[in-house]
Amino acid sequence: MDWFTERQSKGLSLSIGLKKKLFEGNSKFQKISVFDTIEFGRMLTLDDKVMLTERDEFIYHEMIVHPIFQMLKKCENVLVIGGGDGGTVREILRYKDVKKIYLVEIDEMVIEVSKKYFPNLGKYLNNKKVEIKIMDGAEFVSKTNENFDVVIVDSTDPVGPGEILFSDKFLKDVSRISRNIVSQTESPFLLKDFIKGYHRKLRKYFKRLFYYIVPIPTYPSGTWSFTIGTNENLKLKGKIELKYYTPEIFKSSLSIPPFYRT
Amino acid sequence: MDWFTERQSKGLSLSIGLKKKLFEGNSKFQKISVFDTIEFGRMLTLDDKVMLTERDEFIYHEMIVHPIFQMLKKCENVLVIGGGDGGTVREILRYKDVKKIYLVEIDEMVIEVSKKYFPNLGKYLNNKKVEIKIMDGAEFVSKTNENFDVVIVDSTDPVGPGEILFSDKFLKDVSRISRNIVSQTESPFLLKDFIKGYHRKLRKYFKRLFYYIVPIPTYPSGTWSFTIGTNENLKLKGKIELKYYTPEIFKSSLSIPPFYRT
Structure with a gap:
């Protein structure tokens, strides 16, 4: 049996047993592979890092979308940065009052690959509410004159192309076009200092943070985090119950063990 | 660099980068290794499965001990099955009203190795409140005439020597000597069916269960579970705040995502 191995940190690797490789290609930005x-x-x-598996992607996608959506008073216009696989869009489309989703993905090949190999994610990108822009998310945010009810940063790691999406400048630009941002914020076990720094920047532009922790088996250390920054008076509420998300689970994920506090 | 690799399931492996091997020995029961x-x-x-690392063992040991101890009205006599590394005893010893801890460990070599290589765990086994019995935990439980405020099953996986500690007979025996049991109950991501079966057996002898989920980076799938069975009217309470455990964290860990419900 062949194994795919991701070096998650200096001394930690996760390996996933393979049936076969279905696709490998090099886009302008990265190496893209699909395995069974x-x-x-x-x-x-992407670049030999696990972005998603069919078995546990719902945890990530439910938890990046529903906490903020269950708190929003209004969610008509949404901006997703990254998210070319379509999983985040799939969850957003559960909300019938959403009128328009801009998806700004830097790498067109991710979208093509997802549509072909991950129909339960990629097909949602064909929805008529979704407008796809192939460009750099930070550049889009710095130039757009539209406003959004929320900006979701569904990015890769904060090294390489994803780095700018955690910068001060980007957060400032986001705060100009939206009162709400959600970002995946990496492993609190492996990258607590990074998260701490990011929260410090985020607080400059957003009055209140919701920092929450979610176990995701195929992500580095199996423990992941997300952060919402808001300038609205958001309140915990919500009724929706999915495979992972429930109102109770979101509330629980906001309990941060002392060891992981930023 | 050398790597230690644990095959966590058929198609999932975790590897940990090594500085060097400090010890390797074969006891009557298993292969025991210590690495830096x-x-x-x-x-x-043990048998090439990660039992603990110094960096994240506190999560496991705090979460197997404090939830039940923070709910108990009285905790004077405690029985620990397994737990030869001493971490569980360390956490129990935070409770000054504990008078006696029986530690029933089948493998004396685990204790010796822990005392030598893991002083921050093993040294607690020297405490005068601790009485160590080198024998099979199931046999001890079937024969003892003593009663315990709680029985803690700090075991290896439910295959091989650990299997009997999840059996109907063992649970029946425990219910004769204690009104409370806590057990580590494996990964809800990988072994949900096992947990479901165990809960079914547990309900025959204990009126009420507390099933809770905790992210532990070096354990299979990074997501672990524990189950308390009780015949007392236990209530969530508690004030203690440790590195991982807080009353709020325990309450949160009791929120089970629909996907993981048994």
Whole structure:
């Protein structure tokens, strides 16, 4: 049996058993691969890092979307930065009052690959509410004159192309076009100092943060975090119950163990 | 760099980068190894499975002990099955009203190795409140005439020597000597069916269960579970705040995502 191995940190690696490789290509930005795995269904990797597996992607996608959406008073115009696989858009489309989703993905090949190999994610990108822009998310945000009810940063790691999406300048630009931002914020076990720094920047532009922790088996250290920044008076509420998300689970994920506090 | 690799399931492996091997021995029951690792401090493995690393063992040990102890009205006599590394005893000893801890460990070599290589765990086994019995935990429970405020099953996986500690007979025996049991109950991501079966057995002998989920980076799938069975009217309470455990964290860990419900 072949294995795909991701070096998650200096001394930690996760390996996933493979049935076969379904695709490998090099876009302008990164190496993109799709595998069929022994236990996790199909898996998408970018530069040899796990982006999603069919078996646990719902945890990530439910938890990046529903906490903020369940708190928003209004959610008509949404901006997703990254998210070319379509999973985040799939969850957003559960909200019938959403009128328009801009998806700004830097790498067109991610979208093509997802539509072909991950129909339960990619097909949602064909929805008529979705407008796809192939460009750099930070550049889009710095130039647009539109306003959004929320900006969702569904990015890769804060190294390489994803780095700018955690910068002071980007957050300032986001705060000009939206009162709400959600970002994936990496592993609190491996990158607590990064998260701490990001929160410090975020607080300059958003009055209140919701920092929450979610176990995601195929992500580095199995423990992931997300952060919402808001200038609205958001309140915990919500009724929706999905495979992972429930109002109670979101509330619980906001309890941060002392060891992980920023 | 050398790596230690644990095959966590058919198609999932975790590897931990090594500085060097400090010990390897074969006891009557299993292969025992101690490594110095690149990122996780020292690590104990049994039959090539990670039992603990210095960097994240506190999560496991705090969460197997404090939830039940924070709810107990009285905690004077405690029985620990397994737990030869001493971490569980360390956490129990925070409770000054504990008079006696029986530690029933089948493998004396685990205790010796822990005392030598993991002083921050093993040294607590020297406490005068601790009485160590080197024998099979199921046999001890079937024969003892003593009663315990709680029985803590700090075991290895439910295959091989650990299997009997999840059996109907064992639970029946425990219910004769204690009104409370806590057990580590494996990964809800990988072994949900096992947990479901165990809960079914547990309900035969204990009126009420508390099933809770905790992210532990070096354990299979990074998501772990524990289950308390009780015949007392236990209530959520508690004030203690540790590195991982807080009353709020325990309450949160009791929120089970629909996908993980048994």
